Amino acid sequence: MAKKLTVSASPHVRSNETTTGIMLDVIIALVPALVMSVVYFGLRALLLTAVTVCSAVLAEYVSRKVMKRSGTLGDLSAVVTGIILAFNLPSTLPFWMAAIGSVVAIVVVKQMFGGIGQNFVNPAMTARIILMVSFPTAMAQWVAPFTNSWDAVTTATPMATLASVQGGDVSAVASELPSLAEMLLGRHGGSMGEVCSIALICGGIYLILRKVISPVIPLTFIGTVAVCMLVAGGGNLEFVAYQLLGGGLMLGAFFMATDYATSPINTKGKIVFGIGCGLITSVIRIFGALPEGVSFSIILMNILVPHIENMTRPKPFGAVKEKKEKKEAKA
Amino acid sequence: MAEKKGLIKEFSKGIIAENPVLRLVLGTCPTLATTTSVESAVGMGLAASAVLVCSNVAISALRKVIPDKVRIPAYIVIIASFVTIVQMLVKAFMPALDEQLGVYLPLIVVNCIILGRAEAFASKNPVLASALDGLGMGVGFTVALFLMSSVREILGAGTFYGISVPFLAENPMLIFILPPGGFFVFGVLMAAVNRLAEKKGKPRAELRGCEACPMAHSCALNKKEESKEEVSKK
Numbered sequence: 001m002a003k004k005l006t007v008s009a010s011p012h013v014r015s016n017e018t019t020t021g022i023m024l025d026v027i028i029a030l031v032p033a034l035v036m037s038v039v040y041f042g043l044r045a046l047l048l049t050a051v052t053v054c055s056a057v058l059a060e061y062v063s064r065k066v067m068k069r070s071g072t073l074g075d076l077s078a079v080v081t082g083i084i085l086a087f088n089l090p091s092t093l094p095f096w097m098a099a100i101g102s103v104v105a106i107v108v109v110k111q112m113f114g115g116i117g118q119n120f121v122n123p124a125m126t127a128r129i130i131l132m133v134s135f136p137t138a139m140a141q142w143v144a145p146f147t148n149s150w151d152a153v154t155t156a157t158p159m160a161t162l163a164s165v166q167g168g169d170v171s172a173v174a175s176e177l178p179s180l181a182e183m184l185l186g187r188h189g190g191s192m193g194e195v196c197s198i199a200l201i202c203g204g205i206y207l208i209l210r211k212v213i214s215p216v217i218p219l220t221f222i223g224t225v226a227v228c229m230l231v232a233g234g235g236n237l238e239f240v241a242y243q244l245l246g247g248g249l250m251l252g253a254f255f256m257a258t259d260y261a262t263s264p265i266n267t268k269g270k271i272v273f274g275i276g277c278g279l280i281t282s283v284i285r286i287f288g289a290l291p292e293g294v295s296f297s298i299i300l301m302n303i304l305v306p307h308i309e310n311m312t313r314p315k316p317f318g319a320v321k322e323k324k325e326k327k328e329a330k331a
Numbered sequence: 332m333a334e335k336k337g338l339i340k341e342f343s344k345g346i347i348a349e350n351p352v353l354r355l356v357l358g359t360c361p362t363l364a365t366t367t368s369v370e371s372a373v374g375m376g377l378a379a380s381a382v383l384v385c386s387n388v389a390i391s392a393l394r395k396v397i398p399d400k401v402r403i404p405a406y407i408v409i410i411a412s413f414v415t416i417v418q419m420l421v422k423a424f425m426p427a428l429d430e431q432l433g434v435y436l437p438l439i440v441v442n443c444i445i446l447g448r449a450e451a452f453a454s455k456n457p458v459l460a461s462a463l464d465g466l467g468m469g470v471g472f473t474v475a476l477f478l479m480s481s482v483r484e485i486l487g488a489g490t491f492y493g494i495s496v497p498f499l500a501e502n503p504m505l506i507f508i509l510p511p512g513g514f515f516v517f518g519v520l521m522a523a524v525n526r527l528a529e530k531k532g533k534p535r536a537e538l539r540g541c542e543a544c545p546m547a548h549s550c551a552l553n554k555k556e557e558s559k560e561e562v563s564k565k
Contacts, residue, residue: 100504108515133511134504 019116023076025212029203030083030255036186036196040145041091045192051095053082055102063111077116081105084124087193087251088295089131092141100134101127117261121302125256125295132295142189157189158246159291162239170238180238183245194248204254213258216270217277221253224278232286243285252294253277262302269305269312276301276308341460345467351444352475353524358444361435362476363513369492371431372480373473378417378436380469383445385413387465391453406449407440414440444472475520482516483507 037045060078064071072078085101105123113119132139142157161176170177178188186196194200207213226240233239243249257263257277264273277297284293301308351357358379365375389409390397397405418436421429429436439445448468453461485491487507489500506512 097502130506133509134506135502136505 019075019077022212023080025207025210026080026255027076027083029206029212030080030087030193032199032202033087033193033196033251034083036199037087037091037192040186040195041143041192045086045091048089048091048093048095048098048192049083049086052086052089052098052102053079055099056082056085056106059103059106060111063107064115067111069115072116075116078106081110081123084193084251084255085127087255088124088128088191088248090139090141090143090190091192092143093131093138097131097135097138101131104130119261120305121299122256122259122262125252125298125302129295129299142191144189145187145195157291158183158242159190159285162242162246163285163291170236170242177242180241180245183242188246190246191248191251194251197245197250200250200254204250207254207258213254214267214270216267217257217263217274218253220271220274221257221277221281222249224275225249225282228278228282228286232282247285247292248294249281252281252298257298257301262305264305264308264312266309266312266314268314269308272308272312273301273305276304338460338463341456342463342467345464345469345471346474347471347524348528349468350471350475350524351447351468352472353521354528355444355447356521357447358442358472359517361438361442362479363510363517365432365435366476366480366483366513366516367508368431368484368488368490369477369480371428372476374421374425374428375432375435376469376473376476378421378432379439379442379444380466380473381417382410382413382439382442383448383469383472384462384465386410386445387448387453387461388458389413390449391456391458391461394454397454402454403446403450406446406454410445410449411440444468475524479513479516479520482520483513487512 034049056078057073061071061073082102085105086098089098089101105127109121109123109126110116110119158177161173182188184198186199188195204213204218208215222244226244229240229243257274264270280297280300281293284290284296345351347354349355352359352362361375361379366372386406386409390406393405393409414437417439418429421436448465452464456464481491485496485499486504489496489503504512507516
């Protein structure tokens with residue numbers, strides 16, 4: 001009898017999900033966009049991804065060793081960080097700059113704060129911003145797809161073109177912009193992984209179906225940008241479509257804003273987080289000096305997450321609101 | 332002999348164990364602002380050290396004359412006069428440095444290292460000890476600024492004291508010249524010095540109560556019982 005009764009502390013119900021499994025799902029979701037980036041930008045895109053992944057894994061291994069902590073290579077999170085970082089870089093970036101980005105992401109942002117789950121901002125996003133601020137020219141060498149990337153022609157991203165548009169009148173710059181279908185498929189200048197929106201959306205839907213991410217943040221994020229752009233563009237739907245498909249919005253909304261460690265836990269918090277990201281992105285795109293604001297918006301909202309969690313703390317079942325006098329007495 | 336050892340300690344404590352910038356976290360504003368180049372950082376360190384030593388000596392000599400209630404204005408007057416002298420000297424003999432430091436040179440008046448040492452040390456100790464304390468703190472400040480500015484200038488501008496460094500000069504990491512890079516180098520240096528000080532048997536500068544504070548021995552709060560407010564703050 002005693003053998004049949006297992007007495008143990010909670011939790012009693014466990015799921016079979018593991019960190020490795022979740023990260024594997026993310027990698028699978030990233031594969032279509034990776035394939036498309038190689039199609040568009042050639043072998044160099046693949047090489048650059050290999051460099052970021054290898055340096056991220058190496059940085060993780062070395063920093064865990066130096067800090068005398070258990071090895072965490074098995075959870076594949078460093079691989080995911082490496083791939084996402086590569087997606088945020090132009091395919092022409094020198095390899096050593098990409099490696100610096102990986103080291104920043106893994107060592108400075110993640111391991112210095114305690115490793116996986118302890119980082120307070122998204123590692124790949126922070127690495128991108130640090131590279132962007134450090135090497136502004138190298139980080140803006142966008143090449144057009146299907147050009148030989150060893151002597152490629154640099155091109156303006158649709159975001160830079162759109163930034164010059166007054167009041168959402170897209171037809172004024174139509175000759176400089178790719179068609180909407182090309183935007184969806186990714187035939188335009190930009191970071192390696194962010195150009196092909198359709199591949200990113202497919203990856204995002206896969207993650208939502210596998211219940212790896214909740215759809216709340218991507219939907220509120222993209223939705224807020226859509227509403228803001230509708231207002232800014234004076235109701236021009238074409239302008240809204242360009243804004244949604246251009247830049248890093250799809251990559252950021254599906255893969256970076258949804259990072260577990262740096263996004264709120266509750267649905268209410270996630271809504272606040274998504275709307276905040278969307279608002280900051282739109283404000284930077286419309287009023288800012290930079291053509292693109294997804295990375296800064298995600299970082300800024302990452303930093304606000306503890307406060308969002310505090311504001312949206314769920315009410316325990318049956319709890320009664322504390323009376324005001326009581327609170328004052330306590331303070 | 333024991334007294335001599337004490338005096339040496341008054342000097343040496345400012346370099347690592349009680350380094351004003353990296354352990355006491357005083358004077359952060361000039362630290363971050365002037366460390367974009369080695370030249371301006373060293374200039375700032377030396378100017379502040381000169382003021383620190385002179386004001387420590389003067390305040391220590393006058394410590395029995397200055398009434399307790401108006402001590403802060405009195406200290407500020409003394410410090411401001413020395414800053415004015417230093418500023419005039421720099422303007423006369425090193426106009427280039429004066430231009431580089433700009434507003435941060437007159438702002439030495441409100442540098443918290445100088446007022447902090449006046450309040451915490453010079454107002455309670457004899458002249459010689461105060462002079463050594465000021466000198467040690469000045470050296471600590473200058474060394475900290477030198478280290479920080481070396482890292483920031485080499486990585487951020489690709490030069491060291493104006494001499495260009497191969498490879499880095501073509502590809503400087505601009506972020507090290509900008510404020511975020513400054514904070515990053517500041518934090519890393521602070522961690523390194525904390526570790527060094529810890530090895531020497533000093534407790535870490537963490538929030539572990541007043542005893543762990545590097546300024547514990549000269550702090551007025553430490554002598555009283557910790558008030559409840561202090562505890563709740565922590």
